[in-house]
Structures are given as C-alpha cells and as structure tokens.
Amino acid sequence: MIETFIWLLGYQFVGEVLARSLGLPVPGAVIGMLLLFITLVLRQELPAALRHNVPTLMTHMSLLFIPAGVGILAFWPLLSAHPLAMAAVLLLATLSTFLVTLLAMKWLSQPRRTQP
Amino acid sequence: MSGGALEWVRHSPLSGVLLTLLAYRIALIFSRRYHGHPLANTVLLGAVIVVLTLLALGMDFQQYMLGAGFIQFLLGPVTVALAVPLYNNLGRLRRNAVTILFCILLGSASGVLTAVLCGQLFGMPHQVLLSLAPRSVTTPIAMGVSEVLGGIPALTATFVIVTGIIGAVFARPVARLCGVKDDVVLGVATGVAAHGIGTARVFQLSETAGAFAGLAMGMTGLFTALLAPLLVHYLLP
Numbered sequence: 001m002i003e004t005f006i007w008l009l010g011y012q013f014v015g016e017v018l019a020r021s022l023g024l025p026v027p028g029a030v031i032g033m034l035l036l037f038i039t040l041v042l043r044q045e046l047p048a049a050l051r052h053n054v055p056t057l058m059t060h061m062s063l064l065f066i067p068a069g070v071g072i073l074a075f076w077p078l079l080s081a082h083p084l085a086m087a088a089v090l091l092l093a094t095l096s097t098f099l100v101t102l103l104a105m106k107w108l109s110q111p112r113r114t115q116p
Numbered sequence: 117m118s119g120g121a122l123e124w125v126r127h128s129p130l131s132g133v134l135l136t137l138l139a140y141r142i143a144l145i146f147s148r149r150y151h152g153h154p155l156a157n158t159v160l161l162g163a164v165i166v167v168l169t170l171l172a173l174g175m176d177f178q179q180y181m182l183g184a185g186f187i188q189f190l191l192g193p194v195t196v197a198l199a200v201p202l203y204n205n206l207g208r209l210r211r212n213a214v215t216i217l218f219c220i221l222l223g224s225a226s227g228v229l230t231a232v233l234c235g236q237l238f239g240m241p242h243q244v245l246l247s248l249a250p251r252s253v254t255t256p257i258a259m260g261v262s263e264v265l266g267g268i269p270a271l272t273a274t275f276v277i278v279t280g281i282i283g284a285v286f287a288r289p290v291a292r293l294c295g296v297k298d299d300v301v302l303g304v305a306t307g308v309a310a311h312g313i314g315t316a317r318v319f320q321l322s323e324t325a326g327a328f329a330g331l332a333m334g335m336t337g338l339f340t341a342l343l344a345p346l347l348v349h350y351l352l353p
Contacts, residue, residue, distance in 0.1 A: 008193035015196070025341035027256040029195035030334045036199035046203065054200040058326055061316035062158040063140040064191045067132075067184035068255065068277050068313075069163030070170070071177065075274040085238045089248065090275060092237075093230040094282045095290065097252055098309035100230075101223035101332075102294060105301040108215045
C-alpha cells in the first residue's frame with residue numbers, strides 16, 4: 001500500500017509541478033496519469049505495487065465524489081433561480097453529448113461485425 | 117448527547133470522514149440489492165444520505181469538509197491510477213486509437229455546443245450560458261475554462277457535478293437501448309459526457325469500460341480547454 005501511494009502521489013506531484021511551470025490548462029493529476037501511462041508502456045511491465053492495489057482502488061472511485069455531490073447543497077442558492085429549467089438543460093445536454101459519442105463510436109469502431 | 121459532545125461532533129474532521137464512508141457503504145448495499153439499478157447510484161445515494169445526516173446534526177458544509185476534504189484529496193492519486201487499467205487495455209487502445217481519438221474530439225465539441233444550445237433554448241442569461249459551456253469536464257478544468265470565458269466558476273462546479281450524476285445514472289440504460297455491448301464504446305462515451313463521476317460508475321461495471329472512460333475523461337478535458345473558448349466565441353459573439 002505504501003509503495004502504491006508513493007507511485008501515485010509521486011506522479012501526481014510531477015504532473016502538478018509540470019502543469020504549473022509550463023502553464024498547461026490541464027490538472028496535474030491528468031498529466032500524472034499520462035506520464036504514468038507512458039512509463040508503463042516503456043517498461044512493458046506493471047510493478048507489483050500497482051498490479052495488486054489499483055484495481056480495488058478503482059472499484060471504489062465513486063466514494064471520492066460523494067463530498068462533491070454534497071457540495072451542490074452549498075451552492076444551491078446559485079441554482080435556485082430556475083431549478084427545473086436548469087435540470088432540463090443539463091439532462092438534455094448530457095444525454096445528447098453521450099449519444100453523439102456513443103453512436104459515433106459504435107458506427108466507426110466495428111464496421112466488420114455489423115455485417116452478417 | 118450533551119451540548120459539548122455535539123459541538124465536538126460538528127467540528128471534528130473525524131465526523132466528515134466517517135459519515136462519508138458509512139454513507140458510501142450504505143449506498144453500496146442498496147446498489148447491490150437493486151442489481152446496480154441506475155437510481156441506486158452510489159454517488160447520488162451517498163450524497164443524499166450525507167446531506168440528511170448533516171441536516172439532522174446541524175452541521176454546515178464547511179464543517180463537513182473538514183473531514184471530507186481528506187477523501188476528496190484522494191481524487192488526485194486515483195486519477196493518476198487510471199493509467200493502470202488503460203495499460204491493461206493497451207491492445208484494444210492500439211487497435212482503435214484513431215477512432216477513439218476522433219470520437220473524443222467530436223464528443224468534446226458537442227459537450228460545449230449542446231450545453232450552450234440547450235441553455236439558449238430555455239432562455240438562460242448570458243453568464244449562465246458561459247458557465248454551462250465547460251460543464252462536461254472534470255471540475256478543475258471546467259472551473260478554469262469558465263473563468264476564461266467570463267462565467268461563474270462556482271456555478272460551473274455545480275453544473276459539472278449534476279452533469280456527472282446524470283451521465284452516471286443514464287450511461288448503461290441508454291447504451292443498452294442503443295444496442296451497445298462493447299465496453300470500449302460505453303467507456304469512451306461515458307468519459308466524454310460524464311467525466312470522473314461517469315468513469316467511477318462504469319468501473320463498477322467493467323475494468324475495460326473504466327479504463328476507456330478514464331482516457332476519454334482526460335482527453336476531453338484537454339480538448340475542451342482548447343476548444344471551448346473558440347466555440348463559445350463563435351456561438352455567443
């Protein structure tokens with residue numbers, strides 16, 4: 001567990017420093033993810049510390065978003081001007097973004113399998 | 117409970133951490149009992165349980181975050197960890213790299229376009245439209261882009277979370293309705309439309325879907341940061 005967090009926090013740290021020193025518009029953690037991915041591809045092997053603990057970590061990723069979900073309450077006054085219209089806008093926009101990407105992926109990624 | 121003890125409960129970081137873990141555990145039980153029914157979403161249900169408990173205890177959001185901040189902190193290292201499932205799916209990524217990249221780019225643009233157009237359809241004020249534009253990407257990017265556009269970053273943060281929960285709730289039912297069985301397709305679409313909350317949701321379904329959702333989330337963040345100012349400038353001159 002200790003080694004796992006040294007890997008993850010270390011890459012996040014490097015990502016955060018890079019994002020700030022290069023003025024990149026992306027969070028340090030996302031840059032850390034790309035750097036770790038490149039490292040793994042170059043190493044062609046997963047260190048034991050990541051192989052064993054990361055899958056468990058990922059299945060519980062939802063836990064980490066509960067505080068943000070609770071935070072909506074704190075900002076409720078900002079939303080309460082038109083709560084229903086706002087919900088409708090977000091529902092429509094999110095579903096259409098999802099559908100556009102889903103259908104584009106479906107049609108482009110498996111042209112061979114759709115033929116009998 | 118005596119007044120002194122209740123005061124301690126409200127101000128101790130322990131309360132926020134324990135409450136979040138318990139709420140998540142209870143939400144997980146519901147989610148499993150109802151076989152992952154969309155409305156038994158662990159983020160949605162967990163947040164509702166926390167909010168009800170905070171109201172009962174008379175705790176405010178700042179007091180809750182004294183502890184919950186520790187849990188939120190872990191979002192950083194877990195985002196980095198997304199590289200691992202992606203590496204495990206390297207073969208699938210190589211086979212579909214061009215298609216995936218193109219679809220993420222298309223999805224990023226439609227994330228901004230749909231938000232602004234739907235907002236206009238419902239007659240939202242100009243500053244709300246600007247705050248809506250970056251709402252389909254992860255919070256830190258969305259807030260940064262919102263500021264650049266002239267929106268209200270705090271309002272954008274709220275839109276981001278609601279968008280993520282909507283995406284997490286609807287991803288699987290809509291994908292099934294469209295006859296999508298490929299986890300790569302589900303993952304990319306969810307990561308593009310519903311960032312980390314959607315990614316967390318599809319990780320409960322399959323590691324492959326989660327891996328591609330994580331990749332799509334990161335790339336959408338990057339593309340949106342670059343594209344949103346151009347698109348918004350064009351749509352809302």
